[in-house]
């Protein structure tokens with residue numbers, strides 16, 4: 001009897017403790033046996049604290065998308081150019097290839113991923129590879145592979161090598177039965193897209209690995225991100241980026257969402273700063289492992305009105321895409337990020353007026369000379385030529 005009581009106490013403690021002490025004795029079953037992911041019995045599961053080294057050695061997966069290049073530039077300013085490796089399955093253009101380390105990495109190839117982590121002594125991993133909401137609906141099986149199987153590889157390699165792991169989630173992780181105005185961190189999540197389902201899966205798996213194996217998993221649910229010098233990869237919020245390109249180039253824009261569709265949005269500088277801040281936050285300040293972050297919420301009509309203040313001839317028309325509209329109608333309208341603000345001091349800098357001024361200044365409309373920047377020209381060409389571009393063109397609804 002005492003033996004049974006002791007055993008049941010041990011099991012209870014393992015299940016209840018956060019980042020339980022069972023880390024050295026219990027590992028995911030797929031690590032056992034002669035699997036390539038085998039972990040030696042004497043493996044050290046204690047996280048290497050970043051403070052033990054001068055700086056983290058960073059790997060970014062899916063780094064050639066809308067957000068990855070900006071993240072690499074941002075992190076390189078802080079940690080040094082050579083300590084941040086950008087990776088993707090696409091061929092980088094010259095200016096990105098020469099701006100710092102770039103490496104081929106397919107997240108579906110576990111051995112390739114592990115080799116990169118080992119050879120480069122990676123300590124932090126930012127996992128950006130994904131198929132976004134609209135592209136995902138157009139190719140469910142690829143989205144399932146990249147967003148779910150790829151995530152499993154990343155979680156395993158991060159656990160095996162004691163990495164600090166950042167995985168972005170999204171407003172798309174909520175669905176029509178979630179409270180939409182505002183949407184809190186903890187509520188019903190029943191998304192109706194493969195993108196949303198895969199992101200809820202990522203949140204839950206990351207948190208599970210944290211509590212079960214001690215993985216230092218950190219996750220932010222991003223709103224729609226608006227960037228000036230990079231193109232979005234096929235999402236529902238893409239209109240809020242495209243509108244600036246079209247306003248400055250042609251003075252008009254055809255929107256694929258209805259005028260009153262309200263969605264949470266954020267300028268990329270705020271998004272990247274939040275990402276670094278949560279990665280640098282002391283563990284004890286994190287009462288959760290997945291946080292909503294927010295900056296502003298607007299509709300296409302409100303955004304167009306703000307653009308009009310700078311480009312008086314600007315015209316917006318609407319040609320609604322039924323798939324994107326259905327997705328947007330199931331997503332949060334306002335995001336409650338009070339936990340991020342309370343726990344680790346999150347504060348956004350850009351509201352709608354600053355966002356619009358910044359975007360239009362970047363594209364040169366304030367000079368009266370609409371222009372398409374070189375970077376965007378490259379991005380357009382790249383999107384047509386690249387595998388992802390081909391896929392988007394081929395599968396787009």
Ligand SMILES: NC(=O)C1=CN([C@@H]2O[C@H](COP(=O)(O)OP(=O)(O)OC[C@H]3O[C@@H](n4cnc5c(N)ncnc54)[C@H](O)[C@@H]3O)[C@@H](O)[C@H]2O)C=CC1
Pocket residue numbers: 061062063064065066067068088089090105106107108127128129130131132146150168169170171221222223224225226231232233234235237388
């Ligand atoms: N951009 C946004 O508004 C938001 C983005 N996020 C998340 O942030 C992350 C980055 O987003 P974006 O840069 O906008 O995405 P994106 O679609 O622009 O880029 C994704 C990248 O993943 C790469 N990729 C695809 N399959 C891969 C594979 N097998 N192995 C390695 N890489 C692969 C693609 O080549 C592409 O460069 C994603 O996880 C996304 O879900 C979350 C909310 C909002």
Ligand SMILES: CC(=O)[C@H](N)C(=O)O
Pocket residue numbers: 132133134170171172195222223224225234235236237238
């Ligand atoms: C909000 C996102 O996750 C992304 N921009 C999308 O629209 O799919």
